[in-house]
Amino acid sequence: MLKFLSRPAVRLVERYLPDPYIFVLLLTLVAAAAAIGVERQTPLAVLRYWGDGFWDLLTFSMQMLLVLVTGFMLASSPPVKRQLATLATKAGTPARAIVLVTLVSLAASWINWGFGLVVGALFAKELAKQIRVDYRLLIASAYSGFIVWHGGLAGSIPLVIATEGHFAADRIGVISTTETIFSWFNLAIVLVLFVVVPLVNRLMLPDENESVYVDADKLDEGPPRRLRxxxxxxxxxxxxxLAWLVGIPGLLFLLDHFLLRGGGLNLNVVNFSFLFLAIVLHRTPRHLLDSLYEAVKGGAGIVIQFPFYAGIMAIMVQSGLAETLSKGFVSIATADTLPFWSFISAGVVNLFVPSGGGQWAVQAPVMLPAAEALGASVPRIAMAVAWGDAWTNLLQPFWALPVLAIAGLKAKDIMGFCLIQLFVTGAIISLGLTFL
Incomplete structure (x- = not known):
């Protein structure tokens, strides 16, 4: 049945889903029109919101570009390539390849979302070199593991509310991760997704005559250049x-960060780890630079699109449109159904504000008073917003850009399969948030 349903979904997306750059332009126009029509903002006010916020994600844009570049450099180093190749031999068949890449992506994304995006895509490429399998579904499977990131160790919303002095501390206090990330209902959702997401991807595997394959020779970057x-x-x-005189101190800094200072994973630490491991494993600056030149080819989409999303976010927040959307869902909720409607509203808002931390800043002032008024669980509501933010990333191509850049595909190639996962995972997560 899933194979049957995936065919029209793939055809629909391939025909109508535009390039992510076109998608962000359309979202910009939709957000601006809604701010004017719904919030009664003047065109000049919306123009100012958009222009003033256009560069607010510069730091994040650079971090995302480094996720792609440093992750690619690390994975293209000879030792890592050998390990990925060895792991890929464990697959053996197309069906096992789909399941294996999904599990690797799920596990890596639960640890850290940036790590999961890069590792999943690079492992998928390695599998494609060894096994004849539909390349679109293989990359879609690698991306689908990203669904669990906000319920994992690097989930921005549960980590924010577990931090002393966060912006809502006066209202809800500090909420331990034992009530959010490590709560029974959240771990149960994660566990079910670890079973269902690989199974759904496996069941969508197209027949031989419908599959799209990639030339394995085109995926092989070849051995490092050896110049005299x-x-x-x-x-x-x-x-x-020279490389090791700089690279090894970088690794020593990481040991100090994790072991002596008890530091955790964040995007900067992940990028730092990728970079200095790549410096050491590539052995020479020349080999590293050759890998860098190859990696930056795929970064154009990140560079040009992220400022537009910053502008959209500014329109949504400054005009009050995001708050209106959240209030609309909250107004029809009860104490039992508020987690579900929080999840759905977060999924809708995420299409326009694809940033977990930014989305919580928008929705917390609406969701927290509603939870208190209805007597709902605040940790559960926070996780509902977190899961909603992660859920519609299966439809929003913003986060797929690093994966697509590494794989050499376009959004329309994988989003048809992701659309099926959107409905399946949406049902699982909403049921878990409501009834567990």
Whole structure:
């Protein structure tokens, strides 16, 4: 049945889903029109919201670009490539390849979302070199594991409310991760998704005559260049000693961060880890630079699109449109159904504000008073917003950009399969939030 349903979904998306750049332009126009029509904002006010907020995600944009670049450099180092190749041999068949890449992506995304995006995509490419399997579904499976990130160790919303002095601390206090990330209902949702998401991807595997394959030779970057040094500068470029004199202190800093200072994972730490591991494992600056030049080819979408999403976010927040959307769902909720409507509203808002922390800043002032008034569980409502933020990433191509850049595909190639996962996972998460 899932294979049958995935066919029209894939055809529909391939025909009508535009390039992510076109998608963000359309979202910009929709957000601006809604702010004017619904919130009665003047065109000049909306124009100012958009322009003033356009560069608010510059730091995040650079972090995302580094997720792609440093992750690619690490995975393209000879030792990591050998390990990925060895793990890929465990698959053996197309069906096992789909299940294995989904499980790897789920596990990596639960640890850290940036880690999961890069590892899943790179492992999928390695599998495609060894097994003849539908490349679209393989990459979609790698991306589908991203669904669990906000219920995992790097979930921004549960980590925010577990931090002393967060912006809503006066209202709800500090909520431990034992009530959110490590709560029974959240762990149960994660566990079910670890079973169902790989199974759904496996059941969507197209027949031989409908599959789209990739030439494995085109995925192989080949061995590192070995150039004979003839100038002093070239000796430096091929110096293992120089690379390790910088790379090893970077790794020592990470040991200090985790072991002596008890630090945790965040996006900067992940990028730092990827970069310095890549420096050490590539052995020479020249090999690292060759990998870097290959990696940056896929970063154009991130560079040009993220400022537009910052502008959309500013329109949604400053005009009051995001708050209106949230209030609309809350107004029809009861204490029992508020988690469900919080989840749905967060999913809708996420299409326009694809940022977990930013979305919580928008929705918390609406959801928290509603939870108190209705007597609903605040930790559960917070996790409902978190899961809603993660859920519609299966439809929103914003987060797929690093995966697509690594894989060499377009959003329309994978989003048909992700659309099926959107409905399946939406049902699982909403049931878990409501009844567990």
């Amino acid at each position: 040094a003839s100038r002093p500068a070239e000796h430096l470029e091929n110096s293992v000693t």
